[in-house]
Amino acid sequence: MFVNYNLLKQKIVGRGVEKPTGGTLSGHAAGEPFDKLVNQLIKEQFPNCTYRQYEYLNFLFSKNKDAKTVQARNNLFESPTLLFLLDRGKNAVEKWSVNNLFEEKQNDTADILVTKEKKFELIDVKTRNLGKKAQAPNIISAYKLAQTCAKMIDNQDFDLFDINYFQVDWRLDEKLLVCLDAHYAELFKCPPEELYINWAAAMQIQFHVDELNQNFNNETRETWARRYLKHFTTEAKRRANYMIEEFVKPFEKYLR
C-alpha cells in the first residue's frame, strides 16, 4: 500500500466541492467532483505514479509503441491477473493508437491507480451523503473478483496489487457539498465470508467503506483468495436454490 490514507483524510475533511447543477444528488453525480479532488490529493502524494485507469493504459501503450498487436499489448502487463483487472476489450485494444487514446469508462475496475516498483494499488472512491440513508453502493462484481482470485492462484500473484476503497462522507451546505469525514478500507483485509453479494444487482459486492470488517490478519493472500472462492461458490449455490424455492415452486400449481 502506497497511499497514506490518514494524510489524505486530514487534507480532505472540511473541503467543499461545488454542487453539480441539474438533476438529483444521486450517487454518480455527487461522487464525481469528490473523485476528482481525491485524485488530485493522491497525485500530491505521488506526482509521478498516480493515474486514472485509462491514463495508465495510455501511458503503458504509448511507451511501448512497438507492441502493436493485441497479444503484444497484453504482454505489457505485469501478470495475467493485472491484465484481467485493467484491460479494455480486445476490439478497443486493437484500435488503440496515440491518435485514438482510451477515455474514461464508468465500469473500469479502479478510479485511481498508483504504481511503483512493479506493485499496484487500485483505488475506488465512494461518496456517502450524510443527509440520506442509502443502500450500500456497488463495489465490484463478485464474479469478476472470483475470476481475479482464480488468476491470482494460477499465477501466484499474491503481492502484486491491493484493492482499496476511500469513502468521502459529505453533507450539502448551501451550494457546496462539504466533506465531513472520510474512511478507507482494504478489500483483502475483510474476511471474505463477510462480503455481501447482491445477485440481483449484477452480482455486485456491496458495502459502505466505513462498515467493512477489517479483521483478516495473520493469514496469506492465497488463503484469502481460496476462502473467497469458497464463499462465492457457496453463495452461488445458495442463490440457485433460492431461485427454485422462490421463483419456480410457488408457480408450479398454475402450470398445466
Place this chain on the structure above:
Amino acid sequence: MFVNYNLLKQKIVGRGVEKPTGGTLSGHAAGEPFDKLVNQLIKEQFPNCTYRQYEYLNFLFSKNKDAKTVQARNNLFESPTLLFLLDRGKNAVEKWSVNNLFEEKQNDTADILVTKEKKFELIDVKTRNLGKKAQAPNIISAYKLAQTCAKMIDNQDFDLFDINYFQVDWRLDEKLLVCLDAHYAELFKCPPEELYINWAAAMQIQFHVDELNQNFNNETRETWARRYLKHFTTEAKRRANYMIEEFVKPFEKYLR
C-alpha cells in the same frame, strides 16, 4: 384500451422538449420531459380519468375518507391484482392522510393510469435516443409480473386491466430534444415466451417497444398468464442451472 395511440403519435412527432441541464442525457434525465408531455397529451384525450399512479392513489383514498385502516384502504381497489400493482407499502398506506399525500416514486409500476368504467390502462413511457445505440430498457420485474399473473388467475381478473408501453424516439437538435418517431405496444399482445428476462439486472424484462413482437392473438388472457408462468419458471430453472455451471463448477478445483 382507452388511449388512441395513433392520435398520440400524430400529436407528439415533431415536438421538442428542452434539453435537461447538467449531467448526461442518460435514460431517466432525458425521459422526464417527454414523460410529462405524453401525460399532458393523454390528459387531452381523457381529461377526467388520467392520473399519475400516485395521483390515482391520492384520489382514491381522498374520496373514501372513511377507509382509515390499511385493510379498509386495500378494499378500495377493484381487485387484489390491481392492489398488488398499484399499492404503496403498508407503512406508507397507514401514514397516508389528506395532509400527507403520496408523491411520485420512481419504482411505481405505471407512469400514467387511465381508468373508466372500472377498467384500467397502465401506461409506461419509454424514451429512445436515436443518436445512441442503447441496451433495451427495464420494463417490469419478471417476478412482479409472475406474481401478477398468479393473482390474475386466482381472482379471474382477465379483462380488468391492460399494461401498455409508449416509446418516444428523439434526437438532440441544438438545445432541444426532438421527437422524430413514436411507437406503442401492449404487453399482453406479446407472446410471453418472447419476453427477455435479465436475471442479473434485478430480474427485469427488457425490450425496446418498437421491437416487441405483437403476435399473441386469438387466445385468452388466462392462456397468456399461464404461458407466462411457464416461461418464467422455465427461465428461472435455466438461470439456476447456469449459475451452477458458470459460477460454481469452474472454481471447484480451487477449493480444498
